[in-house]
Amino acid sequence: MKIVNVDNKNFEQEVLQSTVPVLMDVWAPWCGPCRMLGPLVDQVAEENDNFKVVKVNADEAGDLAQKLNVVSIPALICFKSGAETKRSIGLISKAEILKLVEA
Amino acid sequence: MEKRYDIAIIGSGPAGLSTAINAKVRKKEIILFGSEDISSKIAKAHGINNYLGMYGKSGEEMASAFRHHIDEMEIRITPEKVTNIMPVDDYYAILTKNGMYYEAASVILASGISFGKAIPGEKEFLGKGVSYCATCDAMFYRGKVATVIGYNKSEEEEADFLTQVAEKVYYIPMYTDEVNVNEKVEVIQDKVLEIRGDQKVTELVLRNHVLTTDGVFILRESVAADSLIPGLEIEDNHVKVDRLMKTNLNGCFAAGDIVGKPYQYSKAAGEGNIAALSAVSYLDARRRAVV
Numbered sequence: 031m032k033i034v035n036v037d038n039k040n041f042e043q044e045v046l047q048s049t050v051p052v053l054m055d056v057w058a059p060w061c062g063p064c065r066m067l068g069p070l071v072d073q074v075a076e077e078n079d080n081f082k083v084v085k086v087n088a089d090e091a092g093d094l095a096q097k098l099n100v101v102s103i104p105a106l107i108c109f110k111s112g113a114e115t116k117r118s119i120g121l122i123s124k125a126e127i128l129k130l131v132e133a
Numbered sequence: 134m135e136k137r138y139d140i141a142i143i144g145s146g147p148a149g150l151s152t153a154i155n156a157k158v159r160k161k162e163i164i165l166f167g168s169e170d171i172s173s174k175i176a177k178a179h180g181i182n183n184y185l186g187m188y189g190k191s192g193e194e195m196a197s198a199f200r201h202h203i204d205e206m207e208i209r210i211t212p213e214k215v216t217n218i219m220p221v222d223d224y225y226a227i228l229t230k231n232g233m234y235y236e237a238a239s240v241i242l243a244s245g246i247s248f249g250k251a252i253p254g255e256k257e258f259l260g261k262g263v264s265y266c267a268t269c270d271a272m273f274y275r276g277k278v279a280t281v282i283g284y285n286k287s288e289e290e291e292a293d294f295l296t297q298v299a300e301k302v303y304y305i306p307m308y309t310d311e312v313n314v315n316e317k318v319e320v321i322q323d324k325v326l327e328i329r330g331d332q333k334v335t336e337l338v339l340r341n342h343v344l345t346t347d348g349v350f351i352l353r354e355s356v357a358a359d360s361l362i363p364g365l366e367i368e369d370n371h372v373k374v375d376r377l378m379k380t381n382l383n384g385c386f387a388a389g390d391i392v393g394k395p396y397q398y399s400k401a402a403g404e405g406n407i408a409a410l411s412a413v414s415y416l417d418a419r420r421r422a423v424v
């Protein structure tokens with residue numbers, strides 16, 4: 031599925047009102063572990079279409095990161111029916127990413 | 134495309150060096166991460182009497198004998214600290230502290246014992262104010278109070294870096310060397326007891342102080358093996374391996390103190406030898422499967 035970049039403006043529409051579960055990747059350009067996690071999230075997005083993958087660049091969308099109480103990146107956050115269901119901090123493997131969204 | 138090494142070796146103690154020489158003999162392309170001075174655990178030893186051929190030698194003499202050996206075999210140490218290793222399809226991606234990126238078909242963990250005890254509250258507040266990466270997370274502390282617990286002098290620059298964004302930075306050195314940080318950092322010499330908070334970190338409890346803080350950066354010299362590679366199986370505080378030094382991850386092997394007691398040079402070197410040969414068979418079997 032196509033990956034959508036999310037900030038404060040489209041967060042409501044793309045994440046909270048999404049009809050399918052959402053996997054959110056919060057990252058920043060200078061964060062090394064984020065650069066390693068990013069391609070795995072991309073792969074997961076490409077190979078699955080039962081959930082939606084969105085990315086939040088914490089550098090550009092700092093207000094949204096703050097609203098979500100993110101203080102460590104990389105952070106992966108899952109949403110279902112407009113509510114946060116799971117959160118994981120730091121680098122995890124592809125299998126663990128899948129487990130996170132499927133749980 | 135990145136250069137793809139056959140074997141990446143993490144650690145330059147007896148386990149890592151023994152791995153390196155054995156992999157080199159088998160003509161594998163290796164990259165060896167570690168410290169220029171080989172290993173502080175070798176340099177610090179006084180007299181070593183239980184390593185074959187080194188009777189009565191000091192740690193320094195042993196280190197220079199090891200150095201001579203790898204120099205003669207043209208094995209170079211890449212003096213970078215590995216912070217993350219990620220299994221990707223059929224290879225491993227490796228990231229170092231200064232942001233360099235490497236790729237290798239297999240990995241051998243030989244980084245010594247690395248399981249510093251967690252601070253009470255550390256796990257609970259991970260991602261809720263506890264962080265291991267100042268570069269990644271400094272931006273979230275704009276106008277806030279950040280506390281750095283530094284286990285090594287090299288972490289002082291991380292505290293300096295945080296003063297660019299944070300309103301207030303405390304620095305707690307966990308070593309005895311003199312501390313040199315900029316004047317905006319408040320250095321506190323005390324024993325760390327506990328990280329407290331509710332939804333997020335609110336305070337750090339020390340023996341003689343309670344610091345009100347929004348975040349605690351815990352910067353240790355060594356990264357615990359299971360946070361170094363996601364999914365790595367740990368047993369009794371050590372990386373779980375079989376007799377061939379295989380971990381639960383395909384293509385990832387481990388040797389030396391990191392896999393368990395006894396903590397000895399000979400054992401570390403012997404396991405490095407096994408790990409290297411196991412990695413070589415793994416690579417050769419894979420090559421045959423592809424052809």
Ligand SMILES: Cc1cc2nc3c(=O)[nH]c(=O)nc-3n(C[C@H](O)[C@H](O)[C@H](O)COP(=O)(O)OP(=O)(O)OC[C@H]3O[C@@H](n4cnc5c(N)ncnc54)[C@H](O)[C@@H]3O)c2cc1C
Nearest residue numbers: 144145146147148172174215244245389390396397398401
């Ligand atoms: C004072 C002292 C005296 C000792 N005396 C003896 C003795 O007489 N006989 C004996 O048999 N044993 C002795 N030992 C035990 C022996 O030192 C260890 O068992 C042995 O060094 C273990 O080797 P190793 O290769 O597993 O790890 P280490 O020697 O600990 O080497 C680990 C290496 O990995 C590097 N490293 C760690 N993390 C990373 C990372 N993330 N990225 C890159 N590099 C990394 C480190 O810089 C280091 O170079 C002694 C230990 C000490 C401390």
